[in-house]
Structure formats: structure tokens, C-alpha cells
Amino acid sequence: MTDTKTRIEVRPFESLGAANHGWLDAHHHFSFADYYDPACMNWGAIRVWNDDIIQPQSGFPPHPHADMEIVTYVRTGAITHKDSLGNEGRTEAGDVQVMSAGSGIRHAEYNLENEATTLFQIWIMPNRTGGSPSWGAKPFPKDSRTGAWQVLASGMEGDSDALPIRTNARVVGATIKAGESLSYEVGAGRSAYLVPATGAIEIDGHHANARDGVAIKEGHITVKAIEDAEIVLVDSE
Template sequence: MVDTKTNFEIRPFETLGAANHGWLNAHHHFSFGNYHDAARMNWGAIRVWNDDVIAPQSGFPPHPHADMEIITYVRTGAITHKDSLGNEGRTAAGDVQVMSAGNGIRHAEYNLENEATTLFQIWIMPNRTGGEPSWGAKPFPKNDRSGAWQILASGFDEDNDALPIRTDARVLGATIKAGDSLEYAIGTNRHAYMVPATGAIEIDGHRAQARDGVAIGEGVITITAIEDAEIVLVDSR
């Protein structure tokens, strides 16, 4: 559903690009890999939003990246990261890791658990190319974002409690109880993309199911939870 007057679009989960590799069942909100849709190349600086299900004891072998901010939001299970800088860490459900690829980094992401891991992998284009690569992870207890937005990653200096990214963007999370509402203001010339990890929601009267994507232009939106919902939102230039 596209509302051209308000620059608002709901992208149902079943319309997303898909690739099932056995060990990885991926759905793509934006063009990625063999999935190409000229209307879904990016939303502002947001370039990739993949909804991944990774089978137990499997994962992404070492591979390179450059000039991209890569944010991983773990929904269930856990992901274990290793990279060419010597970083290694396990990020569990509800928590976040950030990799600034900079002038080049190799990394691997493995599900070493005995259950499937589900996550959102989000790529945001950086403000500038090059620079030293980096990686970091941080726990974000869901109770801290009950009925309120919590900034998980940010390119703004004032967001001291968030993981740093090298782009004019924020990644936020919130949980909303059924029947409750939460507002979000999107600034002039900004772009927001939101996905409920769980639960059905309404945005100004438009319904979105769990794992649907919602692309939104500038303005104030009101999100009402039809069911208990866990939401991830990216606000970018």
C-alpha cells in the first residue's frame, strides 16, 4: 500500500524479496543479492534491511565489506561475530552489534546455538568513505524501552548511551503493550523505516503485521499496538 500524498508505504512481508539457502532463510526489504526491485533500492541512506533466519550451527563464513554501517538486531537466539581486527563477541536476543566497515574489514557471523537465530541486518550508507573499521556490541534490556523509544545506535554525539555509527541516522527500539500508543516525529527531509519484529500495529490507521516494512516520510506518526509489539525503527537523512 502506497500513499503518495504522505510519502507512506507498507511493504507486506510476503512481498519482500526472498532467498532460502537451507542454512539461511532471508527476506529482503530492499534490493539485495539476486533480488532487484528498482522501487526498493534504498530509503534515504538506508540501503539494506534483511530479515534473516539462520539455522543452528551455521552462519556466514568470512567475507569483506567496505564503506557501510552494518547494524545487527538479534530477535531470537544469538549471533557470534569474528573479524579481521581480532574482535570476537556473542550478541543475544534484544541486543545490538554495529560494524563500521570503513576502508575494509573481513568478518564472519555464526549461529553457534542449538536453535535458530533470527535477526534484522540493517545497512546504512556512511556520511563519508574510508576511515579505520570498527566493531562494537551492547546489551539493551527490553524493559528499558517499554512504552518508550530507546536509541540503540546513533551518529549523533549527544546519544552517548547508543552504539556509535558514522552516518546521520539513529536506530531505535521500543516495545508497546496491546492498546497502547507511541508517537515519533520524523524531521524535514528525513526518512524513517520501521519493522515490527513481533505483533501487529497501526500507524495512523494503517495496519502492519509482524515483519512488514513501513517506509515513512517527514511528519509525526502515531503507532498503536494491536498486539504486544516489539518495534525497530531507523531514522536517516
């Protein structure tokens, strides 16, 4: 049996890379922009997991991406998307948008609300480079994932209700009531990264607070909510 002391690593929020630009307060689970840590370049196919607070009436002006699957999970507020393909959309708290950058796309993401928007932006490396870029969004009511994992975005066979991504990975979410537990199986040769958006949890005896990162190697895990918790997990090769 694999020792959970070496299979599960908690990365406290306070230890993450950070940059406060005024309009944007960003925390980086992995090396990004001016934050560089050779020990935290990626986890499996996950290249970026940014925890962003975007102030009202501000945001990211148009900029390019290529060859990356970019998943945005909105925690509070809303984000408004525009891109070079002519797509426009507003994604609200609890909902998800996905951009497959493919051969290249320019996009802008703005908080046009009168309150701060908080979100996770997750970049996952694709199975293949190139291809036509695309964008999509979908509502995922939180009550539909109370006490159960819901697949939000996936490139895995059988996940037809999820937003599609071009990688052998799965993004799942759950809400867990205090005192209740959920199990998850990380398959052989795979890894997972889990972040509580809210609430404190324990994973096989390892404590994690809201916005901490938990890096998990293959095997079975049990997530117990110490407080009511909202969870996002990415399972990848």
C-alpha cells in the same frame, strides 16, 4: 498538512524479496544479492534491511565489507561475531552489534546455538568513505524500552548512550503493550523505516503485521499496538 496516504507506505512481508538457502532463510526489504527491484533500492540512507533466519551451527563464513555501517538487531537466539581486527563477541536476543566497515574489514557471523537465530541486519550508508574499521556490541534489556523509544545506534549529536555509527541516522527500538501508543517525529528532510519484529500495529490508520516494512516520510507519526509489539525504526537523511 501532508496526506498520510502518500506519506506512509506499508510493504507486506509476503511481498519482500526472498532466498532460502537451507541454512539461511532471508527476506529482503530492499534490493540485495539476486533480488533486484529498481523501485526498492534504498530508503533515505538505508541500503539494506534483511530479515534472516539462520539455522543452528551455521552462518556466514569470512567475507569483506567496506564503506558501510552494518547494524545487527538479534530477535531470537544469538549470533557470534569474529573479524579481521581480532574482535570476537556473542550478541543475544534484543541486543545490538554495529560494524563500521570503513576502509575494509573481513568478518564472519555464526549461529553457534542449538536453536535458530532470527535477526534484522541493516546497512546504512556512511557520511564519508574510508576511515579505520571498528566493531562494537551492547546489551539493551527489553524492559528498559517498554512504552518508550530507546536509541540503539546513532551518529546523531546527543545520543551518547547508543552504539556509534558514522552516519546522520538513528536506530531506535521500543516494546509497546497492546492498546498503547507511542509517537515519533521524523524531522524535515528525513525519512524513517519501521519494522515490527513481533506483533501487529497501526501507524496513523495504516495496519502492519509482524515483519512488514513501513516506509515513512517526514512528519509526526503515532504507533498503536494492536498486539504486544516489538518495534525497530531507522531514522535517516
